[in-house]
Amino acid sequence: MSTQTLYVAITNHGFGHATRATAVAATVRQIMPDVNIILATKAPRWLLASYFDGPFTLREVALDIGVLQPDSLTIDKDATLAALQQIRHQQAVLVAEEAAFLATAGVDLVLGDIPPLIAIAAKTANIPCWMMSNFGWDFIYRPWGGEFVAIADWIADCFAHCDRLLRLPFHEPMTAFSPITDVGLTGGTPRFAESTLQSRFHLAAAKEKTILLTFGGLGLAGIPYANLARFADWQFITFDQAAPNLANLCKVSDRALRPVDFMPLCGRVISKPGYSTFSEACRLAIPVTTVTRDNFAEGPILVENLQDHSYHQILTPAELAEGNWDFLHQSPHTPRTNQRLSKTGNEEIAGAIVDFLTGPQA
Numbered sequence: 001m002s003t004q005t006l007y008v009a010i011t012n013h014g015f016g017h018a019t020r021a022t023a024v025a026a027t028v029r030q031i032m033p034d035v036n037i038i039l040a041t042k043a044p045r046w047l048l049a050s051y052f053d054g055p056f057t058l059r060e061v062a063l064d065i066g067v068l069q070p071d072s073l074t075i076d077k078d079a080t081l082a083a084l085q086q087i088r089h090q091q092a093v094l095v096a097e098e099a100a101f102l103a104t105a106g107v108d109l110v111l112g113d114i115p116p117l118i119a120i121a122a123k124t125a126n127i128p129c130w131m132m133s134n135f136g137w138d139f140i141y142r143p144w145g146g147e148f149v150a151i152a153d154w155i156a157d158c159f160a161h162c163d164r165l166l167r168l169p170f171h172e173p174m175t176a177f178s179p180i181t182d183v184g185l186t187g188g189t190p191r192f193a194e195s196t197l198q199s200r201f202h203l204a205a206a207k208e209k210t211i212l213l214t215f216g217g218l219g220l221a222g223i224p225y226a227n228l229a230r231f232a233d234w235q236f237i238t239f240d241q242a243a244p245n246l247a248n249l250c251k252v253s254d255r256a257l258r259p260v261d262f263m264p265l266c267g268r269v270i271s272k273p274g275y276s277t278f279s280e281a282c283r284l285a286i287p288v289t290t291v292t293r294d295n296f297a298e299g300p301i302l303v304e305n306l307q308d309h310s311y312h313q314i315l316t317p318a319e320l321a322e323g324n325w326d327f328l329h330q331s332p333h334t335p336r337t338n339q340r341l342s343k344t345g346n347e348e349i350a351g352a353i354v355d356f357l358t359g360p361q362a
Contacts, residue, residue, distance in 0.1 A: 003036050004357040007107040007127075009118040010041035011137075013066020016276035018043035019258075020168075020186045021113040022051040024132065027350035029054060032357065038105060040118075046255040051188055059101070063087075063094060063115035067140065067296070071215075073272055073317060075295055077144060084141075084151050091117065099124035108357055111349075116158035123161045128356070130164045132183075132349055134171040134275050135298045143297050166349045169341050170275055170305040172297070183349055184342025187280035188260040197265060201250050205235035208267035211328070213238045214259040215272050225249065227325040234328070237262050260284075268313075268332065270320075273302040278310070283343045287311035287332040291320050308337045 008025050011017045018041055025037050029052070039048055040059040048058065064087065068079045087094065098121035102110065107127050112118040114133040122129035136159055142152035156176040165177035169185055197203065203210060213223070213236055225244050228236055237250045239259060245251070252262070260280045263269060270289045271277045275298070281288045288310055293299030306312050311332040319327070342348070 003034055004108045005036040005106050007038045007102060007110045009063060009110060009112045009115050011064050011066050011113060011115045012042045012062045015047055016274050017113050018047055019051050020276045022048050023186055023188050024346050024349045026052045027346040028353050031350055031354045050256055050258050063117045073293060081147055088154060095121045095124055102127050116155045119158050119161040128163050130166060131162045132166040134168040136174055136176055138176060139172045140297050168345060170302050172301055184345035185279045185283050186345035187276055187283055188258055190261045190264050192261055194265050203235055203265060209234040210266045211236050212259060212262050212266045212269045214277055224321060273299045275302060278302060278306055282310050289313040291315045291317050309335050309341055
């Protein structure tokens with residue numbers, strides 16, 4: 001039997017799509033060691049490598065742009081619309097190039113998270129296309145109205161060419177897709193003993209006074225780091241290299257380390273609304289403090305689901321950026337429901353992929 005090839009096409013928006021899709025691809029490799037993995041994304045290789053042990057092929061291609069943002073909470077709608085219109089104008093060329101690559105590379109299955117054009121490219125190449133996500137880009141753009149409505153309709157038409165959706169928790173209905181299989185939480189698993197990281201980074205504070213600050217690959221402008229002086233006996237951890245040098249702020253620069261590696265050391269994670277961070281924290285039962293985000297349709301869904309399934313605190317952006325952070329002295333709220341989410345999304349998606357690649361249709 002020839003080596004099977006899985007092509008993972010990742011949307012170019014922040015780091016969350018890249019990390020969760022790569023975590024699934026890594027699980028496929030664990031189950032099926034001889035599978036050939038191609039990751040198609042503009043995300044940096046170091047980020048992908050932090051979630052994927054062993055060799056993979058990186059195809060640096062951008063089939064979409066998501067939303068253009070100067071930081072994790074600010075949206076540039078005009079620039080986003082212009083970029084989307086350019087992609088739509090170039091659709092025929094982009095699809096032809098991608099379909100040709102898929103055929104030449106001998107791809108057996110495409111997994112998209114979740115660039116719309118990959119579904120059409122795969123169909124053009126006569127290769128099955130599955131997708132995984134908790135939202136579609138049509139859902140994000142449609143509420144913005146105006147010219148974004150036509151963009152949302154175009155994207156929904158692209159998604160209709162997908163053969164199967166693996167729908168993640170914290171999801172919108174995703175009605176453009178059929179059939180839909182619901183799966184569990186995805187993400188990375190901590191790779192180091194707590195004592196190893198505590199020793200290496202001199203983290204001596206008690207767990208309940210150790211806080212991870214993580215705002216995704218785009219970061220967040222205006223974090224009030226001066227507030228940390230009010231918590232001298234607390235320990236804060238950040239991957240923000242632009243953060244000031246403070247006695248109680250640990251700045252992690254090693255690209256082999258990830259926020260999820262530090263979560264078990266922490267009593268709380270402070271984050272923007274983001275599926276990947278929420279999912280990894282929920283998988284580890286770490287409380288999350290987050291902010292509302294009403295300019296991005298996924299935001300309210302994420303915040304609502306977080307309240308249902310996790311210990312949590314919900315702040316306004318002003319409370320995070322301008323407040324004195326007294327919320328740290330308050331205990332997180334308990335989950336609103338007793339419903340438990342599956343934590344085996346990586347294995348569920350990877351298992352379905354391996355079954356397909358090794359089945360009679362392969």
